[in-house]
Amino acid sequence: SSSSSSSPSSSSSSSSSLHHPPTIVDWLSRLTSRSDSSLHNLFISRYGNDPGILEDRYDAYMTLLRSSLMQGFDDQRPVVVVASPGRDRVFMGHTDLTGLGGPTINSTTKQEILCVMQVVVPVEEGNSS
Numbered sequence: 001s002s003s004s005s006s007s008p009s010s011s012s013s014s015s016s017s018l019h020h021p022p023t024i025v026d027w028l029s030r031l032t033s034r035s036d037s038s039l040h041n042l043f044i045s046r047y048g049n050d051p052g053i054l055e056d057r058y059d060a061y062m063t064l065l066r067s068s069l070m071q072g073f074d075d076q077r078p079v080v081v082v083a084s085p086g087r088d089r090v091f092m093g094h095t096d097l098t099g100l101g102g103p104t105i106n107s108t109t110k111q112e113i114l115c116v117m118q119v120v121v122p123v124e125e126g127n128s129s
Contacts, residue, residue, distance in 0.1 A: 021078035024065050024116070031062050046083070060114060068116045079118045086111035 022030075030036040047057050061081065069075055086109035 021080060023076055024069055024073055024079050024118075025075050027065050027079065027081065028062060031058055031065075034058075064114050064116055068118075073116070073118050074120075077118055077120075079116050082115045082117070084113045084115075085109070086113070 030039055034040060043054055043057060047053050064081070065079075068079070073079065088107050088109055
């Protein structure tokens with residue numbers, strides 16, 4: 001599996017979210033209201049349809065975004081949220097050196113890495129120095 005990144009997009013007639021990445025406020029609004037069917041469908045495709053697991057993932061994303069605000073993220077600047085599945089590698093082997101260590105058993109886990117990123121100074125406002 002590869003890493004996934006996604007942006008919630010509005011299913012309303014407003015197309016602004018299609019042209020501008022969402023802010024933390026946008027993300028929190030969509031996660032809290034559960035009104036964004038495309039985001040909900042993305043969660044189902046990623047995590048399955050178990051209501052308990054979905055609720056846990058919604059909570060994890062909201063906790064991450066709220067924590068980002070407390071750490072100084074700007075609530076009006078766009079953010080990107082990335083989720084990467086956890087991996088286990090049993091026995092030996094090394095991903096960078098083919099043949100090192102012998103056979104391995106690789107699998108994904110329920111754990112994942114969630115990351116929120118924000119550009120602090122947009123390119124058009126910054127300088128090249």
